[in-house]
Amino acid sequence: MTANAILGAACSQFAEKGFEGASLAGIARAVGIKKQSIATYFAKKEDLFLAAFHEMARHYYEFLERLYTEFRDIPVEIRLREIVYKNYYYRMEQPVLTAFYKMAVQFPPPFFRDVLGEQIALMEQQSAGLYRSIFEEGMRAGVIRQQQADSLLSAYYCLLDGIAMQMFFYSQEKFEQRLGDIWGIFWAGIKQPE
Amino acid sequence: MTANAILGAACSQFAEKGFEGASLAGIARAVGIKKQSIATYFAKKEDLFLAAFHEMARHYYEFLERLYTEFRDIPVEIRLREIVYKNYYYRMEQPVLTAFYKMAVQFPPPFFRDVLGEQIALMEQQSAGLYRSIFEEGMRAGVIRQQQADSLLSAYYCLLDGIAMQMFFYSQEKFEQRLGDIWGIFWAGIKQPE
DNA sequence: TGATAATTGCCTGACGATCGTCAGGGAGGG
DNA sequence: CCCTCCCTGACGATCGTCAGGCAATTATCA
Numbered sequence: 124m125t126a127n128a129i130l131g132a133a134c135s136q137f138a139e140k141g142f143e144g145a146s147l148a149g150i151a152r153a154v155g156i157k158k159q160s161i162a163t164y165f166a167k168k169e170d171l172f173l174a175a176f177h178e179m180a181r182h183y184y185e186f187l188e189r190l191y192t193e194f195r196d197i198p199v200e201i202r203l204r205e206i207v208y209k210n211y212y213y214r215m216e217q218p219v220l221t222a223f224y225k226m227a228v229q230f231p232p233p234f235f236r237d238v239l240g241e242q243i244a245l246m247e248q249q250s251a252g253l254y255r256s257i258f259e260e261g262m263r264a265g266v267i268r269q270q271q272a273d274s275l276l277s278a279y280y281c282l283l284d285g286i287a288m289q290m291f292f293y294s295q296e297k298f299e300q301r302l303g304d305i306w307g308i309f310w311a312g313i314k315q316p317e
Numbered sequence: 318m319t320a321n322a323i324l325g326a327a328c329s330q331f332a333e334k335g336f337e338g339a340s341l342a343g344i345a346r347a348v349g350i351k352k353q354s355i356a357t358y359f360a361k362k363e364d365l366f367l368a369a370f371h372e373m374a375r376h377y378y379e380f381l382e383r384l385y386t387e388f389r390d391i392p393v394e395i396r397l398r399e400i401v402y403k404n405y406y407y408r409m410e411q412p413v414l415t416a417f418y419k420m421a422v423q424f425p426p427p428f429f430r431d432v433l434g435e436q437i438a439l440m441e442q443q444s445a446g447l448y449r450s451i452f453e454e455g456m457r458a459g460v461i462r463q464q465q466a467d468s469l470l471s472a473y474y475c476l477l478d479g480i481a482m483q484m485f486f487y488s489q490e491k492f493e494q495r496l497g498d499i500w501g502i503f504w505a506g507i508k509q510p511e
Numbered sequence: 512t513g514a515t516a517a518t519t520g521c522c523t524g525a526c527g528a529t530c531g532t533c534a535g536g537g538a539g540g541g
Numbered sequence: 542c543c544c545t546c547c548c549t550g551a552c553g554a555t556c557g558t559c560a561g562g563c564a565a566t567t568a569t570c571a
Contacts, residue, residue: 125520141424144337147557158557160521168557222424229419229482230335243486268505274498281499285479288423292437304468305475311462312506319546341531352531354547362531 126164128154133175138222142172142232169234176227179220186213191253199261204306210283268315282309320358322348327369332416336426363428370421373414380407385447393455398500404477462509476503
């Protein structure tokens with residue numbers, strides 16, 4: 124209902140203009156209420172920002188869990204590639220949540236700076252377990268060259284973040300071409316040479 | 318002098334709070350003047366933003382040119398690795414310019430959105446020529462596996478941007494460890510297998 | 512069941528603070 | 542005398558927040 128509508132509009136405004144740039148008046152206008160009415164659900168602007176962040180994290184985590192169950196029984200190479208692609212598609216379909224995440228993480232408002240580190244660690248922790256098990260399975264199966272799982276994780280995250288950074292620079296078809304090239308080189312870098 | 322001081326303070330404030338979040342009063346305070354005095358050098362807030370962007374781009378381009386002349390005659394593998402590392406060090410030493418770049422590119426103010434595409438294309442064009450020649454030299458020398466130079470460029474940019482995105486998440490020594498891992502996997506992905 | 516009390520959801524009004532910008536002044540050096 | 546550089550003053554607009562009101566819904570009790 125109204126609270127969710129406010130959260131959605133807040134995400135959008137924060138993502139676009141940052142914490143200080145977004146105004147309660149603008150958020151309220153998007154919802155169709157007055158700015159003072161927001162206080163019924165979120166006492167302070169900071170509360171609204173925090174609630175929006177948790178909503179975004181929850182949404183992404185649900186996506187990750189769906190990913191996990193969906194790709195349980197397919198070959199490691201394809202699974203890893205599909206996770207990269209599905210992350211890309213998720214970000215394409217959820218540009219607002221994606222932009223809000225990038226904004227919150229890279230340009231956090233002062234009051235949020237202290238808890239940012241743990242929030243990131245929490246989100247990374249949730250995904251790292253999933254990814255790590257895939258890498259270990261790949262190394263056991265001899266598909267991935269033997270190495271530290273942490274090294275693979277570092278490179279995989281760098282890959283995902285690089286994609287997240289670049290995907291809005293180019294047209295969709297142009298970037299999907301790039302994505303194929305990028306994945307090919309990453310996989311060549313971690314696979315067991317025949 | 319004063320104009321440069323204003324530019325520096327503007328970069329810092331824009332990088333921290335975004336275009337709408339940064340205030341002329343705050344910038345002026347950092348310089349030690351009144352906000353109205355900024356108008357002597359930059360009539361509008363938008364002009365200040367544009368000037369700061371060009372200053373940032375100029376500074377980075379100078380860095381790239383230094384990189385180019387410095388690493389002219391060393392092996393391709395080391396040259397590519399050093400460029401990755403020097404980019405990282407540059408961003409460590411210039412956190413303000415780096416943050417301003419990320420802010421301007423990912424959360425551009427409305428008036429800047431139209432010209433952003435060409436600005437990015439311009440900056441990428443400047444570096445792409447340099448990088449492409451290195452990849453082609455590597456393939457000619459048989460150090461890099463034969464493939465499209467564009468593919469290599471895409472992956473290399475993804476690598477650089479992924480690093481730029483992640484470098485502030487971790488402590489310096491922790492990230493430099495990660496950096497080594499990431500580079501190792503990237504190089505394994507593009508090199509000519511023995 | 513019907514009357515009443517309490518709670519919810521959004522409203523209007525107003526507050527001090529700050530925003531970017533316009534107008535104009537005055538000191539100092541060429 | 543003019544030009545550069547920074548100043549003060551003031552403007553309308555917008556910011557986030559506090560105080561209080563009013564209808565509709567829900568809960569409580571005779």
